[in-house]
Amino acid sequence: MSPKEQLNVLAISHYVVGGLHALFGSFGLIHVSFGVAILLGLFPNESRTAAGPEMAMAAIFAIIGSIVVAAGWTLGIVTILSGRRIARRRSRKFSIIVGAINCALLPFGTTLGIFTLILLSKDSIIQEYGESPAPI
Structure with a gap:
């Protein structure tokens, strides 16, 4: 494959994995919904007091779910923005940083991150960005 084709495949891969990150992050909305529903009293429970431990747990449930969704x-x-920048041949260092962050997320993020780091370190790709390779 030519360097242009490799970068196009990498950009598309960033779009796909970015979408998967957003999709899987959305599962935290289930926790947020249940936490808020408990806090609003939508689940009837005669033994519940206004400041019972289940209220604290419901708040923690909603907060942690919100953090998961935001992250x-x-x-x-x-990741999608990095794919867009790869497609436009801009901000190679930004894409390297995003690739490194993705390495921590198994299995798709790790695969994408490794391929991003390897591909964006090649001299032919660096020249594709209009930069000159670092001297050895």
Whole structure:
């Protein structure tokens, strides 16, 4: 494959994995929904007091779910943005950083991150970005 084709495949892969990050991050909305429903009293429970431990657990449930959603969506958006920048041959260092972050997320993020780091380190790809390779 030519360097242009490799970068196009890498950009599409960023779009797909970014979408998966956002999708899987959305599963936290289930926790948020249940936590908020318990806090609003939508589940009847005669023994519940206004400040019972289940209220604290419901709040924690909703907060942790919100953090999961925010992290998933943020990572998804950043990964998609990295794919867009790869397609436009801009911000190679940004894409390297996003690839390194993705390495921590098994299995798709790790695969994408490794291929991103390897591909964006090649001299032919660096020249494709209009940069000159670093001297040895």
